[in-house]
Amino acid sequence: MRGTDREARLAAALVAAADTLTASFEATEHLRRVADHCVELLGARAAGFMLIERGGTVSLAGSTRxxxxxxxxxxxxxxxxxxxxxxxSGRPVPPVPLGLAHARGRWPLFTERALRHGVAATFAVPLRRRARLLGALNVFASAPPGGAAGGGGELRLAQALADAAAVGLENHRAYTRCRTLAGQLQEALSSRVRVEQAKGMLAERWGTPADHAFVALRRYARRHRLALDLVAQAVIDRALDDAELRYEPGDTA
Incomplete structure (x- = not known):
C-alpha cells in the first residue's frame, strides 16, 4: 500500500472509529469494523478487540477476514x-514470535491454537481512554516480527486505532447518558403539564379552587395506588367518574 494511500485510509479509519454518536450504535459491530480497518492497514492476518471489566472479558469483536x-x-x-x-499492564505487548513463545511455555493454550491457524506473531495494545482501561486490541500476523508485520510503526498505528475506538466508546456512553437524562426530564415536564391540565379542568368543572382539585387527584391516586400522572391523564380523557374524584373540604388529604 503506497504511503499517501495508507495515510488517507488511516485518517478515514480514525474518523470512523470515533464516529459513534448515533442512536443505532452497537459496540460489538463498531469494534468489528475497526478491527477490519486494522487488518487492512497493517496487512495482518486478523485482529480483534476484547472489552474487559473488573478483569473479566465481557465482549469480543473480531475482524471478518x-x-x-x-x-x-x-x-x-x-x-x-x-x-x-x-x-x-495498561501497556502495549510488543510483537511476539509465537513459535518461540510456545516453546517457552508462554500462553500455551493460545500459542498452540494460533500456530495451528498459521499465525506466526502477535502483538496487543490497551484499549483506553485517558486513565480508564476498557480492554485490548490484539493483532495476529502471518509474518514473524522484524518483517512486514509487527514492527514499531505498526504497534503505534494499532495504538492510534485503539485510542480512537476508545474515544468512540466513551463518547457514545456519554451520549447515551445525555439522551436518557433528556428523556427523563422531558417526561417529568410532560407529566407536570398533564397534572396541571387535569387540575385546571377539575377546578373549572367543580367550581372549586385549584388546590382542592389537586388534593382530589392525589387522594384518588393514593387510594388506588396509581401514579398521579396516570390519574391526571384519565381526567383529561374523561375516563374517571367525578364522584370518585370529588374532594370535600372537610375530608383529610
Whole structure:
C-alpha cells in the first residue's frame, strides 16, 4: 500500500472509529469494523478487540477476514495471552514470535491454537481512554516480527486505532447518558403539564379552587395506588367518574 494511500485510509479509519454518536450504535459491530480497518492497514492476518471489566472479558469483536479466526484466537486467551496482558499492564505487548513463545511455555493454550491457524506473531495494545482501561486490541500476523508485520510503526498505528475506538466508546456512553437524562426530564415536564391540565379542568368543572382539585387527584391516586400522572391523564380523557374524584373540604388529604 503506497504511503499517501495508507495515510488517507488511516485518517478515514480514525474518523470512523470515533464516529459513534448515533442512536443505532452497537459496540460489538463498531469494534468489528475497526478491527477490519486494522487488518487492512497493517496487512495482518486478523485482529480483534476484547472489552474487559473488573478483569473479566465481557465482549469480543473480531475482524471478518478470514471468518471466525480472530474470535477463535481471542477466546483461546482465557488462560492468558497478549490481550489480557496489555489490559492488565495498561501497556502495549510488543510483537511476539509465537513459535518461540510456545516453546517457552508462554500462553500455551493460545500459542498452540494460533500456530495451528498459521499465525506466526502477535502483538496487543490497551484499549483506553485517558486513565480508564476498557480492554485490548490484539493483532495476529502471518509474518514473524522484524518483517512486514509487527514492527514499531505498526504497534503505534494499532495504538492510534485503539485510542480512537476508545474515544468512540466513551463518547457514545456519554451520549447515551445525555439522551436518557433528556428523556427523563422531558417526561417529568410532560407529566407536570398533564397534572396541571387535569387540575385546571377539575377546578373549572367543580367550581372549586385549584388546590382542592389537586388534593382530589392525589387522594384518588393514593387510594388506588396509581401514579398521579396516570390519574391526571384519565381526567383529561374523561375516563374517571367525578364522584370518585370529588374532594370535600372537610375530608383529610
Amino acid at each position: 478470514p471468518p471466525g479466526l480472530a474470535l477463535d484466537l481471542l477466546r483461546a486467551q482465557t488462560g492468558g495471552g497478549p490481550g489480557p496482558d496489555a489490559y492488565g
